[in-house]
Amino acid sequence: MSLAEPAALPVATSAAPRLHVLKRFSSRFKTSLPAYLLLLPSLVFLALFTYGAMGRVFIDALYQRATPKAPVRFVGLDNINAVLADPAFVGAVVNNLIYAVGTAIPSIGLALLFALALSRTHAVNSALRAALFLPVLIPMVAASALFLFIFLPNVGLLDYYIGRFLPVLPNWLGDPDIALYAIMVITIWKNAGYYMLFFLAGLQAVPEDVMEAAHLDGAGPYRRFRHIILPELKPTFLFVIVIATLNAVTQVDHVFVMTKGGPSNSTNLVLFYIYQQAVEHYDIGKASAATLLTLAALMGLTALSFRTMANREGGP
């Protein structure tokens, strides 16, 4: 079967009756060969950097070096136990949970507000949408550079305009009780415009005549929102929550630029902890163990979003 032959033909030949199992298998393989060749380039890179990477995390998590120069030796679950016993890791997990909830809820809420307010398309709304979308485009590192000054004590933008109304000027990034929330503000600012797009798309599905009929039946804006718009947006909510959670785990660039996890680990997030273990402490075993635990934690989410995503991609 050469590549030049039609795509539809293999279906007919694979249905040949009473073939020996092995023969049938090989003929099925032969008819599938063109497809495999086309998929090969993608599968090679996926094998190296996705599946292979997962396998290597699994193995690396089981080995450890006594000293940086010593050969690796098998230590079983020691790395996992060491990570779980590390107060820095537990702190990072707790921070990450606060960070996930504290960024997802406000940014999704704001995104919904923006989408509802700007759902009808005209020049004014398009300009407002663009303004709210701008932060999505810029690198997190650039956003961090701007917010470094915004949060700068005494002379920064926030203190200059708002600080004068406060009795005591807080040190936004220097106070362990506040720094994590300051970091969260950047994430909300950066992501709300992105989630707004999905709600705008979702709102297209709400039929205008149903809304008008509801109004004629005496339903005010709140009841129309509660009983017509919200149910219609349910799939959008699920999808956006998944993305927001993934972002909460994977977007840590601002932690690196602004606080390096400090002060006293108050802004340390899981991925930054992994980075520290691998790059600063050269502890691949512990970094892999932490990666493994993070992957495992995301599996629950994976199960949920797999179905949503498979539906979105139209199934196999």
Add this chain to the structure above:
Amino acid sequence: MKLLEALWKDAPLATRGEITPKLGFLLTVLLAIVWLIPFLWMGVATLRPASDGINAMAELMPSLKPTLDNIRDAWEIGDFPRYALNTTFICAGILLVQFVTITLAGFAFARLSFAGKTLIFYMFLMQLMLVPVLLIVPNLKLVAQLGLYDTLTGVMMPFFASAFGTFLMRQAFEAIPTELEDAALIDGASLFQRIRHIYVPLSMPSFSAFAIISVTSHWNDFLWPLMVINSPDKRPLTVGLSVFTATAEGTQAWGTIAAGTLMVIAPLLVTFLIFQKRFISSFVTSGIK
């Protein structure tokens, strides 16, 4: 109020008098202004002369004596042309290889039937979940083993296959009528000729949507290039900007930081403002980059 009424003139007649939607709109306008303040400050601070002093740095009113000194300083200290070149090279390299891999794989999913299709489909889907950035540790080790540590190729490699792109192309290819392919088949066109001359030209909108998502996301990548790149002359813009910011922060040169940030994000902002509609519709299809 007159203005608000003008904006609502196409709303259903029955709901036009309601007050809640208008309050929501006003709140959104207010927040949109707040959303723009960091950008406004960046522009104003870039043009502010150092002689205005640190205490005027936060002032959002533009300085009366605008200067380009900050831009010049940032340009000289930061080596931004080199960083921009590296970032461009990384984005272009990733995109070119992705175009090949996603076209071939997308075609296989769209038009061919083969054993294990469901399994392979889910294997691709898995990449959408296991965002590459989570796998930085094992991937750094692999890149080092391949001898690609501290090379731009090493930065690019994990992104050469894209499940998102594959699904996007599959969708585009499925929408193309099979009659076109059949006609080419009768004329004796080979598989690659059919992909090259029928499927690819008819899927340009999907390619451009994918290009927008791919380039913006890799333009903004930070943690991965930070780990792979060691030599200063191979840094992409994001890594360069973080080093630059850390240096300038020590000397409280906020005008220079604003100018450096402006230079890094200006290409993206200008492109966005020109192709706004296309950007927005691409990002809607993205979901996960």
